Amino acid sequence: MPVLHQMQLSGNCYKVRLTAKQLGVPITLKEYPELGSETRKPAFLAKNPNGRVPLLEFEDGRLLPESGAIIFHLSEGTKLQPTDKWARAQMLSWMFFEQYSHEPYIAVARFWLAFAPKDELEKKRHLVPEWHDKGNAALGVMETHLSKHEWFAGENYSIADIALYGYTHCAGEGGFTLSDYPAVSAWLKRVANQPGHILLDARW
Numbered sequence: 001m002p003v004l005h006q007m008q009l010s011g012n013c014y015k016v017r018l019t020a021k022q023l024g025v026p027i028t029l030k031e032y033p034e035l036g037s038e039t040r041k042p043a044f045l046a047k048n049p050n051g052r053v054p055l056l057e058f059e060d061g062r063l064l065p066e067s068g069a070i071i072f073h074l075s076e077g078t079k080l081q082p083t084d085k086w087a088r089a090q091m092l093s094w095m096f097f098e099q100y101s102h103e104p105y106i107a108v109a110r111f112w113l114a115f116a117p118k119d120e121l122e123k124k125r126h127l128v129p130e131w132h133d134k135g136n137a138a139l140g141v142m143e144t145h146l147s148k149h150e151w152f153a154g155e156n157y158s159i160a161d162i163a164l165y166g167y168t169h170c171a172g173e174g175g176f177t178l179s180d181y182p183a184v185s186a187w188l189k190r191v192a193n194q195p196g197h198i199l200l201d202a203r204w
């Protein structure tokens with residue numbers, strides 16, 4: 001069975017657990033502490049030189065890092081990816097948006113404000129306004145799209161929704177006010193109502 005190297009509280013790892021659960025793909029979890037830099041030690045770097053989770057390790061030894069690539073691979077040919085060529089391009093477009101314009105601000109604000117040691121946070125405090133400005137800009141882009149569409153790619157729930165749900169649903173922990181975004185808030189409920197949905201902190 002593939003092993004997901006992961007941290008339970010990471011939204012990036014949650015995307016993989018949610019995708020696997022909704023597709024019925026069996027995986028086992030290997031947990032790493034959120035703090036302590038375990039993923040920067042030689043044993044882990046030998047598996048992922050980028051020193052980050054999620055990392056999916058297959059039984060034959062193949063290793064796949066990056067949440068977007070992992071959920072894309074797991075869901076290939078399933079209901080979680082559109083078949084229409086344009087909708088598939090839209091799916092990837094939103095997944096790249098999540099990685100460049102959303103996660104670096106919303107996930108980072110959440111980590112430092114909700115989980116990092118307070119003395120470490122103080123060293124980063126000057127960056128918080130920028131994280132909030134850019135994170136709110138990303139939420140605004142999502143709000144505009146969701147005011148006119150039910151889902152991010154095509155007519156159905158897909159891995160683009162999972163990728164964006166990972167850190168949007170818990171953005172409040174990073175100091176964002178989700179009630180300012182009614183279309184995003186309604187979409188969060190639609191995602192949470194999908195069959196097989198699991199919570200970020202659900203035990204495996």
Ligand SMILES: N[C@@H](CCC(=O)N[C@@H](CS)C(=O)NCC(=O)O)C(=O)O
Binds near residue numbers: 011039051
């Ligand atoms: N782009 C990567 C980001 C992965 C990432 O930032 N992982 C964090 C946890 S959310 C991590 O491994 N942090 C530990 C470290 O950087 O040492 C993805 O989407 O998988």
